[in-house]
Amino acid sequence: MRMFQQRGLSLVELLISITIGLVLMTGIVQLFLSSKEVFTTQQGLSRLQETGRLAVEFISRDLRQAGYMGCAHPTDWNVGTTLNNGHTFNSSFEFGTPLQVYDAPPPNIALAPAPKAGTQILVAYTANDDSASVSQTNTSELVFIDLTTPAGEDCPSGICANDIVVVADCDKAMVFQVTGFNEVGAEVELQHQAGADPGNARTSWGGNPDNLVETFSEGAEVFKINTVAYYVAEDAEGNPGLYQKIGGDPSFELLRGVENLNISVGVDNNADRAADEYIDHGSVGANWKNVVALRVEVLVRTPEDKATSENQTYEFAGAEVTATDNRIRQVFTTTIGVRSKLP
Template structure:
């Protein structure tokens, strides 16, 4: 009697339950995998778009300011007093230039690790806060305001008004500008004295001219209508990053290069030249066509093309063909997401 009163499930019922459970579980797993693939693709897309946007912002900000020297603009009196004034780091008379399709060995003075086949961009301009000149200079010094702001300098170097000893500076008014290296900063009676002539034991590159300035020569006099600003040379290029992936890099004033953005696979540049004298670009050319300083002075815009890839592979179901700089790649060899970014940036001091 007790045996008859017991109830349970049969083997058939158990097998049916397991089968239904497996069907339901398969659907759940498929939904999970589909959601995960969608999430990975969307995440890769957002990172690619963010990388492209930031890269364009970095490049555009510097390109717009190329040749900026305070009040001074294009075609005004400019003089570079530095030693090695024609070198890559100190040729401030050429505001913008670059390399096209870098070979296995980049040109001298450029970073040695530039990715072969990509372009490199050099931008020179004044940057940072300006310091006002308080009275006319003499043959050895400029006299500027002491703003009380200090800067992070190399060990043992003094800093006043955000400037450091051995900085490359420009002093300019609305008619002329001079680039020099300051080798001594000191304050006297609340006035900042900026030494403009002596090379100094640690100065590199140093100043080529032993003296300049004074009230006797208006072309060398910088008074209260003038300002002093730090000069910078920035090089943008593509190279392998710390993870091994190609990245956008920046080197400032010959210092240690910084990896800005991972995933920038290629950068190609075209330079808009004004050949008619109306300050409007008439033709866009590659860097290897622009071979003289005068030709670079005609550049009033830069067209930037960036190819950005996702940092993760296998974010797409199939390999993604893409077209960049007029060339189509139908077999990229991976399943990364790629996007092309194009922007034309004008140089403010050279446009109407």
């Protein structure tokens, strides 16, 4: 009878093999976790950089255009308005104060969701939409513009009934509310009857050849005036973001991850159309007409709570802050000149 000899691993060899495998597996897992952490950090930084750049770009675009109403400098204009006194377009709106900074929601501008506590609200008033060209000299009840959209559109040439608009040339401007319109061939007739909300104080203006201040001929332009608000709010899950509100439209989240705004105001103290100092907006008082620039700080955080292994320390609004979580934060700072206020 032949005997077959079995061969295999001894218990000692098996234990050694398992130990070596565990060591190798631990190294592989550690390498994987390290790579994942690096990837998460890099992805968070990439999104943080993108959000910060876009936030600065959006805010800068509207601030530069604040107070824009045409081809001349506002301080050189004869700027008039037919809007009712105490109109609700904005309680503090004046042609010399095209922007405001608030610590609480401003009157007559409904912000929903509500601004995050302790953050600032930036509001700019500007004619930043495309313009419509005046097609012929206005009459006492009508302003005429070229029809630039297909006939039958709800808002021909981009201007709707109840819009607040300004008609301007390089010498003067008039602000009024459009109460209705008619399409006549290649023209649109803009009506401005007296009324409320905010309403025109008078129906008839213009059409008098002896009153050139209210006369607008070919070469003038009509712009829609918008109220643009930027602020920080949180969604239902508590995630902060930069919100934008234009006119009467609802607020919408423009960028997620923006945690705070801080705005310093550049004031022209000697009428040379240059900022002489940057101060807190609460110190401006009644001198908003002298504001020619803003310095804006935008605090952005990464979406992941474990983007870093340590609590980050950063500087914002002149103070050193230590984070209470493991997100990465970065402050983006820019200085923006208000073009309508500068030389």
